[in-house]
Amino acid sequence: MRRLDAAFFRRDVLEVAPQLIGKILVRCYANGKVDRYRITETEAYRGEEDLACHASKGRTPRTEVMYQGGGKVYVYLIYGMYQMLNFVTSIEHEPQAVLIRGMEGFGGPGKLTRHLQIDKTFYGEDLASSDRIWVEDDNTIPQYTISKRIGIDYAGEWKDKSWRFILSS
Numbered sequence: 001m002r003r004l005d006a007a008f009f010r011r012d013v014l015e016v017a018p019q020l021i022g023k024i025l026v027r028c029y030a031n032g033k034v035d036r037y038r039i040t041e042t043e044a045y046r047g048e049e050d051l052a053c054h055a056s057k058g059r060t061p062r063t064e065v066m067y068q069g070g071g072k073v074y075v076y077l078i079y080g081m082y083q084m085l086n087f088v089t090s091i092e093h094e095p096q097a098v099l100i101r102g103m104e105g106f107g108g109p110g111k112l113t114r115h116l117q118i119d120k121t122f123y124g125e126d127l128a129s130s131d132r133i134w135v136e137d138d139n140t141i142p143q144y145t146i147s148k149r150i151g152i153d154y155a156g157e158w159k160d161k162s163w164r165f166i167l168s169s
Contacts, residue, residue: 001136006128008135009070013089013096016070017044018165020087022142023135025103027116035116036136041102043149044163045086047095052155055095065124066095073125073133075118082110083118087127087135101164143168 001024009016020042028034045053054063054076065074066088074086074097090096099109106112118133127134147164 001138004127004135004137006069006071006126009087009089009127010091011070011089013044013046013098014163016087016089017042017098017163018144018146020098020100020135021144021165021167022140023137025100025116026134026136028132029117037103037105037112038140038167039100039103039135040167041100041107042165043099043101044161044165045097045099046163047090050155050161051158052149052152052161053095053097059095063095066097067093068124070096071127073122073127073130075113075120075123077120078110083113083120084109085113085116085118085122102166 020039023039025037025039048055050056055066059067065072069092070089072088074088075083077083085100086097088097101109103112106115125133145166145168146162148160148162149164152159
């Protein structure tokens with residue numbers, strides 16, 4: 001298997017999000033244990049114009065990493081209890097990110113981050129060089145379905161974008 005490099009992530013989120021389906025999310029823990037899970041669901045968030053994207057409110061301390069260019073980890077807390085794992089895509093100053101919504105054995109972004117022990121210390125982690133988290137390609141060519149993003153009813157017309165990608169069974 002080959003680790004995905006920064007160039008993989010430095011493309012438009014609408015290219016990266018579906019291409020992450022079927023890739024292997026790797027988590028290495030402090031005790032040396034390594035877990036690998038196939039990514040089964042992603043959602044794309046595309047820039048300041050996308051009202052569902054955190055960058056729609058502009059550059060803030062929370063969204064700063066989204067402006068740094070693809071290949072970084074963007075983690076944020078929702079409902080005061082769930083960390084959300086995102087991978088920044090695109091080039092510097094074009095804030096885009098892919099939410100990792102599911103992986104083998106874990107549906108739901110909050111469940112997977114709890115299992116992987118993802119916390120705010122992962123914010124800004126470089127996927128190309130991290131010794132804690134990265135993505136590998138095992139050359140699987142998966143089939144996937146496309147649907148509307150969920151949980152973003154506040155986003156006006158942007159809630160209807162079919163930017164959710166789900167591994168077909």
